[in-house]
Each structure stands twice: as C-alpha cells, then as structure tokens.
Amino acid sequence: MEDLYRIATREELDLAVEWAAAEGWNPGLDDADIFWETDPEGFVCIERNCEVIGTGSIVSYGAFGFMGFFIVRKGMRNQGIGAPFWNWRKQRLQERLQPGAAIGMDGVFEMQPFYGKGGFVFSHRNIRMEGVGKASRPDPRLIPLAELPDASIREMDRRCFGFDRERFLSRWIQPKAGRALGYWKDDQLRGFGVVRKCRTGYKIGPLFAQNADIAEALFDGLAAEATGEPVYLDTPESNPAAIALASRKEMQEVFGCARMHLGPIPPLPWQEIFGVTTFEMG
Structure with a gap:
C-alpha cells in the first residue's frame, strides 16, 4: 500500500x-x-x-x-x-x-x-541555553502585556519576526502557565517576552528588546516565574548580545538548530532579538 x-x-x-x-x-x-x-x-x-x-x-x-x-x-x-x-x-x-x-x-x-x-x-x-530560574527584585517598568496596547505589541512583534502573525500572537502572549511582560518606558514599548511551562522547566520566547539592558530586565522578570526550575532561552548567534546575556546568567548550551530559508532571507533587526519564539512556528 x-x-x-x-x-x-x-x-x-x-x-x-x-x-x-x-x-x-x-x-x-x-x-x-x-x-x-x-x-x-x-x-x-x-x-x-x-x-x-x-x-x-x-x-x-x-x-x-x-x-x-x-x-x-x-x-x-x-x-x-x-x-x-x-x-x-x-x-x-x-x-x-x-x-x-x-x-x-x-x-x-x-x-x-x-x-x-x-x-x-x-x-x-x-542555540538553546539552559539555566535555573531565580527570584528577582520587581522592576516597575515591567508591565503585564495584557495591560499594554495591543498595537504596540503587534508592531514590535512584526518588526522582530518580519511578518504579521496576529492570530498566533494573541494566544501566545496569554500563557495558561507562565507570564508575559513588556518593558514600558516614556509611553513606549521597549521590549517584551513570554515564559511558558514546558514538559521540563520553562522556556522564554520570544525575548525582544531594544538593547541588552532591557533584555536583561525582561529575562530576570520572566525567569522569576521559574524560580528553582530549569529555564531555557533559544538564543540566535546572529546577536552576540544574546549569547552574552545567556553567559551572564550562567546558562549552558544543551541543544540547537540551524535557521534556514528557502527564498529571500527576511531582513530582521537581530540586535533586538535575544530569544526566538519557538523552533516549531518561527
């Protein structure tokens, strides 16, 4: 047959x-x-x-x-x-x-x-990096994404992903087990991230931020959800600051994938991408 x-x-x-x-x-x-x-x-x-x-x-x-x-x-x-x-x-x-x-x-x-x-x-x-979640001092600039303007979230996601994925995004930023945070300063969204419960520990993704300091603040706020448990971040080697962030958090490489494209490679602001969303959906 x-x-x-x-x-x-x-x-x-x-x-x-x-x-x-x-x-x-x-x-x-x-x-x-x-x-x-x-x-x-x-x-x-x-x-x-x-x-x-x-x-x-x-x-x-x-x-x-x-x-x-x-x-x-x-x-x-x-x-x-x-x-x-x-x-x-x-x-x-x-x-x-x-x-x-x-x-x-x-x-x-x-x-x-x-x-x-x-x-x-x-x-x-x-590169998938693994560390341990730690409690952190709350940063007043970290706001639950549900309290921030949808248009700002969609705009940043579209810039960092390269395309509109509103249907996916609307569900992804509301994890049943986890949290989604934005970094809000001067009435603007400067970065956002999501952490979700996985079979083992928690994964952070995406982690988008205008600079490394904002990315680190978001990482700390998200990783606190996984205090005492494994936490994972899928870091693009095309952003050296993402690799440096994982190193500062004493994370170790445990897995990895090759990002490949058929057709034109989308021009993305890799300096703002500290963690990709998911290996399965982009």
Whole structure:
C-alpha cells in the first residue's frame, strides 16, 4: 500500500507533540492548542496501513511560511520514507503562501545537508541555553502585556519576526502557565517576552528588546516565574548580545538548530532579538 500524505487531525497534532517530546525538544504544555488555533491546516502526516508514521508542519503566515515537526516514527527511519514526504510538504506549503513568499525552518544540525539539497540556505544557529530560574527584585517598568496596547505589541512583534502573525500572537502572549511582560518606558514599548511551562522547566520566547539592558530586565522578570526550575532561552548567534546575556546568567548550551530559508532571507533587526519564539512556528 502506498503512503498517504494528508492534513493531520487535532489528535494527530498531539501525537506529533508527543514524538517531539520523545526527541527531547521539550514542548510547552499548551503548545498544541495554540498551534492548532493558529493554522489548523498547517499540520500534515504520513499514513500507512491506517497508522501515522510521520509528521510535519506547513504553517502559513500568508507572506511567510514555516516548516517544523519533521519526524518519522522510530523504527521506520532510514527507509526512504522521510525525503518524499518532506518534498511534498515543501510544495504543499508553497501552494498555501503568497507568490514569492519565503519559507523558514529551524532544522537540527545533522539535517542541514539534506535541507540544503532542497534549496534551503543557512542563516545562523539558534542555540538553546539552559539555566535555573531565580527570584528577582520587581522592576516597575515591567508591565503585564495584557495591560499594554495591543498595537504596540503587534508592531514590535512584526518588526522582530518580519511578518504579521496576529492570530498566533494573541494566544501566545496569554500563557495558561507562565507570564508575559513588556518593558514600558516614556509611553513606549521597549521590549517584551513570554515564559511558558514546558514538559521540563520553562522556556522564554520570544525575548525582544531594544538593547541588552532591557533584555536583561525582561529575562530576570520572566525567569522569576521559574524560580528553582530549569529555564531555557533559544538564543540566535546572529546577536552576540544574546549569547552574552545567556553567559551572564550562567546558562549552558544543551541543544540547537540551524535557521534556514528557502527564498529571500527576511531582513530582521537581530540586535533586538535575544530569544526566538519557538523552533516549531518561527
């Protein structure tokens, strides 16, 4: 029987998240709900003999797409299953996007040659750093995002992500287990970040800030949510100040991905990006 490539169901997205957890990717507790609400047609799978044997995402932001969750079930790898599915996913996502739109991904390092053959070009490494959350003195300039103007949050996110993702953002900045903070000074949003509970500890992402001092204040306020627990920050090597921040917080590298693009690489203000949002959705 030939493999069937198709849109995944909500329950099959849960399966993809479970497989991601088994790979050590440490998803957030509410990630699946948010991902599905963002793009319910953005998750696909391989079906063989009525069983799912592979998963992937093809999320559309209209002018930009993102691929992730590329997993073939353990015990079925290295059998020629993944490559044709990956190429189908790429074509399917291109069909969902505006003409000429770029596609991004955060791929594990050992898969870079494969993605390169598919037309993706390396941009930089995103390094997952691990530390321990610590209580901190409250900074009066740190305000819950829910109390700040939506337009300011969307504008900063659009600048640092490169594209509008309002549907995703509206849910992401309201974590059920975690917190979302903005740095408000002189009636302007100078930075914001989100920390969410994961299978292990907490992840901070995104962490956007106009300078390193603001990023550190936000980090301290967010990491306090994880006091005494592991805290993770996915730092782009394209911003040396982000790597320096992680070093000051005595964080250690535990994982990483290669950010790659098919099509034009979006021009982003990397000096303001201290932590990417998520390896699965960009």
